[in-house]
Amino acid sequence: xxxxxxxxxxxxxxxxxxxxxxxxxxxxxxxxxxxxxxxxxxxxxxxxxxxxxxxxxxxxxxxxxxxxxxxxxxxxxxxxxxxxxxxxxxxxxxxxxxxxxxxxxxxxxxxxxxxxxxxxxxxxxxxxxxxxxxxxxxxxxxxxxxxxxxxxxxxxxxxxxxxxxxxxxxxxxxxxxxxxxxxxxxxxxxxxxxxxxxxxxxxxxxxxxxxxxxx
Numbered sequence: 001x002x003x004x005x006x007x008x009x010x011x012x013x014x015x016x017x018x019x020x021x022x023x024x025x026x027x028x029x030x031x032x033x034x035x036x037x038x039x040x041x042x043x044x045x046x047x048x049x050x051x052x053x054x055x056x057x058x059x060x061x062x063x064x065x066x067x068x069x070x071x072x073x074x075x076x077x078x079x080x081x082x083x084x085x086x087x088x089x090x091x092x093x094x095x096x097x098x099x100x101x102x103x104x105x106x107x108x109x110x111x112x113x114x115x116x117x118x119x120x121x122x123x124x125x126x127x128x129x130x131x132x133x134x135x136x137x138x139x140x141x142x143x144x145x146x147x148x149x150x151x152x153x154x155x156x157x158x159x160x161x162x163x164x165x166x167x168x169x170x171x172x173x174x175x176x177x178x179x180x181x182x183x184x185x186x187x188x189x190x191x192x193x194x195x196x197x198x199x200x201x202x203x204x205x206x207x208x209x210x211x212x213x214x215x
Contacts, residue, residue, distance in 0.1 A: 045080030050092030077184030111170030181208030
């Protein structure tokens, strides 16, 4: 069973619908025991880091996620779920979970293309992910594939060994990262068509092993 964590951060229905479309069963839950029993955990989210962390702590789900990670349960972070697994977010000056050391940074206000054209914040729409190292969940991904992004902040892990993919939006930022049984994307695989569904499909059968990103 796949648990999709419900911590009042939205984006749950589309994730659950995508998993069901792929033929896998999942449950949207905030039950800590159900999360601990789950074979895999998806940690999605949209919204602000401060409210998200307050909700996670109030529900005790931060501890459930940490326990699942320590137990080796495969975990997929998506968007806000990717950000709050780092140590700190500039958004609301929020202490976060710290499963992967690092911080979440705001995009600079003067982002521009290579030709000098201004870029809007938040970064919203389709963009590519430049793969930095192989990962089991990205085995079917091509450099020309595009993924759907909606965010004004981006993850900045403390060590490049956790960086799996980067995206160019005025600056290069980390758009996919991994550590042991945890894989996380700043983009939304559930909204990214064929390549996004490929990532979800592979996650639904992934055993959590990965040679890269070790401590």
